[in-house]
Amino acid sequence: MSEVLAPGAAVHLSRVNKSFGANAVLRDVSLDIAPGRFVTIVGQSGCGKTTLLRLLAGLERPDDGNLLLDEESLATRQHDVRLMFQEPRLLPWASVENNVGIGLTGDWRRRARALLAEMGLGGREGEFPGALSGGQKQRVALARALISRPRLLLMDEPLGALDALTRLAMHDLITNLWTAQKFTAVLVTHDVAEAVSLGDEVILLASGRIAGRWEIDAPHPREPGDARLAAMTGMILRYLCA
């Protein structure tokens, strides 16, 4: 593991465009994310937020524009980037532990077990994903994303399908891991309260353009009922629905 680089990667997007057929999904998106920041992206369905994340994950190529990670082309730095999907996408025929270690070689099993234990899944590494609840599956997916110590973690509404209490527990878990590991995080969500409670910065995407940016300068971890954050949420919601 190279410790020369900062744990978090700097992300730089300039004038990125992406269309599917005649449908322009992202238009001239320019964005800088400092190393170790937690950025959340909100927007209505079809605003391009998932596409933006998939571009960062290297699953789509931009039509034009630049995507850089630490001033290098993102395509060459894909091993530093991990994506959590909306669904856990665990291999149902592989044990929890083997799901966490997918694509890894060498001595990863000890780390996988330690990571699972940290996520409250100690002792369950031999089970099949079918035996886990939705929240537990997403925790396995999170462990899978983090075991290779990514410098940029992308999350595409990974908590959308979870119940409210499980979501809150996942917020704490993600915040704690992010605080400890200091990776750069980008979370896409349709839930403005979630975006405000997790992000250092909230970005509003509308019709493929960046329509607003808000700094949330409150220390992590944040209280779920914080009045100032609630006011912030209300204001962003008004923009979102405008």
Add this chain to the structure above:
Amino acid sequence: MPRDLDPIPTNPARPNFAPRLVPWIVPAALLLAWYAGAQSGVISSDVLPGPADVAAGFWSVSQTGELWNDLAVSTGRAVGGLLIGGGIGFLLGILNGMVPLSARLLDTTLQMVRNIPILALIPLVILWFGIGESAKLFLIALGVFFPVYLNTYHGIRNVDAGLIEMARSYRLAGWALFRRVIFPGALPSILVGLRYALGIMWLVLIVAEMVSASSGIGYMTMNARDDMQTNIVVLGILIYAGLGKLADLIAYAIERRALRWHPNFTAAR
């Protein structure tokens, strides 16, 4: 092995055999009725010899060694045809599932050939191969080819695209991607194809052996018919039923082992 995922409900305290016996009530009753009918003369022994007659027939053909020889020959044909036809079907299914160009080139042709009833080919196959082993191997291989091919092909095509995308984003490619994601994803469908193939395998074997053979259970049965040994004919039919059931049990055991992760398999069949 996670104990709590075992699909068979275990009851270590006091094994209860009653539920296991229930499926055998009807066969046992039929056997009893058959025995009673034959003993009382209600069923003529020319039409259907009783269980005792069949058992005696079994004893005589197993004493001469004829039965074991025919059984070995039939099983050899069945397994040989299954390996050849199933193997080719499996490989072609994988090829067409993985390579779109290959699928476009071959799939339509294979679908057309599939519509030919296999047993209609028997006269032609006899003309080509005579009544030797190759004729029967060819028929069985052709019969099992299609279910294995079709289910392998569709299994591979229908592997969850989200899982493949996930695996690619985790740097899995080539053989590793196939072995860890695509093949296990297609396996439930492949095994369904195998079970279909086993059914067809016995069917084709029986017909082929009855039409043209100089050994095997089918030959034994037809020979006995010529000699009016109805008990041996019934014995042959029972042996086919037993072999079919055995093959099905083996396939089921393979499925349960290979698909123990599968939600459909955690509930008992």
